[in-house]
Amino acid sequence: MLTIGEFSKICRVSPKTLRYYEAIGLLQPRLVNPMTGYRFYAADQLETMRLINHLKAYSFTLEEIKLLVVTLSGKPEDLTAALTEKKQELRRQAEQLTQQLQQLDRDIQNLHDGHSLFANGDEIPVQLTEVADSELLSWRLMVQEQAFPQAYKQCFGTLLEKLQAGSLTMSWAPMVLFHDAQFSDEGLDTEFAVPVAETTPETRLFQPGLCLKTVVSGIQADFAAVYARLIHTAQVQGYHSSGPLFEVYLSDPQDHPETLITEVYYPVTKNKMKRGENNGFPENEGFE
Template sequence: MLSIGEFSNICQVSAKTLRYYAEIGLILPEEINPENGYRYYSIRQLETMLFINRLKSYSFSLEEIKAILHSKEPQEEKLCLELIRKKHLIEREKLELVKTLAQLDADITNLEQGKSMMSYMDNIDVQLTEVPPMYLLSVRKMVHENDFEEEYRNCFGEIFKKIIDRKLTAAAPPMVLFHSEDYTPLGMDTEFAIPVKEYATGTRDFKPGLCLKTVLNGPYSGLPSVYARQMEWAEKEGYKGHDALFEVYITDPSQVTNESGLITEVCYPVRKIKPLRKH
């Protein structure tokens, strides 16, 4: 048997941490002396503690580690699935860090060249264009920000099924219309839609008319900059929004292996503001 101090030194875990682990039921001492309360761990528990440390190094939470240790499923099977899941998560985080470093480099370069860090906004192209009327087959609902990806898949899956069942013809790529300006406790008023050639039961007229249009090549993280640029352009040129902003997904995100391959059209319906009469 090993005292808590010996166990602590071997595993490089403080005695305070070991007491906390015992408190939450992660790893319990093999024996506690009833007279003095001294805690003792067995030799075989060294491997358990090293196992816990290894999972912590992979960013597993203590709750996740506890679930793995106490799982009724065969541990090797559950552990393998959990490691694969964590690997994918870390890979995504790595990609995000790589993108962040590239953005940092670009910002540093701009500042070293005497440019504004926000000078990239000048390269966002805004076109004033007339978008023709169309028929939409759509699903409209309140969507929370964290649920958007799942709702995207579910709603477009439902719409495509209706198109097939009703023998309709898709006329353009899928789009999402945002009918509210911000998120509320109930979510954002969101319409998932696919333009179709035929007017049929369940379709609706959509007449966007004059729009500011910007094509975004790359990840959706660039959308806020596009929105801001369009708002700036509209204010400068004397236009005002009058209907739901909508995004057209030229490329299917489920079919794109790299975010750089994403193509999204952002359309902002506008009207010219009448100038005030001079007295």
């Protein structure tokens, strides 16, 4: 048997950390002296500690490690599945870091050339268009910003299963509606939706009507600038919001993020004009 000091020295983990692992049920001492409270570990627990350290190096959380090591007893098939999923997660993170590095290069070059770090949005084309009514098969929930990719995958996966089970016909591309009037620490009030041709007890009528619209390319596009441009255009041209802003995905961001095409819509209605006023912009034409 090894004392907690000896065990910690071999594993290069502090006694404080070992006591914490004991408290959360991750790694229990093989023996605790009831008189002195001294803790002892068996030699075979060194292998368990090595596995814990190994998984931590791959950024597994302690909760995930406990599931694999304690609940599932470190079975090879479970470890293989977990490591494969972690590999995919790290690959996605690597792609995001690559995109961030590329954006950093562009920002540095823009500053070096004397340009502003942010575009003012004037170059974003905005069109006024009428969007037809449709039935939506949807799932609405609160989503934290960092959890959006997982929620996108889960919600649209479930909706597509319902689509197939009910033999429903998709009438437009998948979309996401943002119902929040302002940011909340609880997340975004988000509705994932698939427009369908049929009306069922599970669908709802969606009537966006008149909208300001723009098209965005790529997953790293500055959506904040896009939203600001739409809202600013509405204010300047005498419109106000009449419904939740929504995005329509013409391609799947999970497949090829770099080629993602997104249509962004801002439902609006015209402010009441005083006699003799004219907005000067007919519908279905672009705003400069």
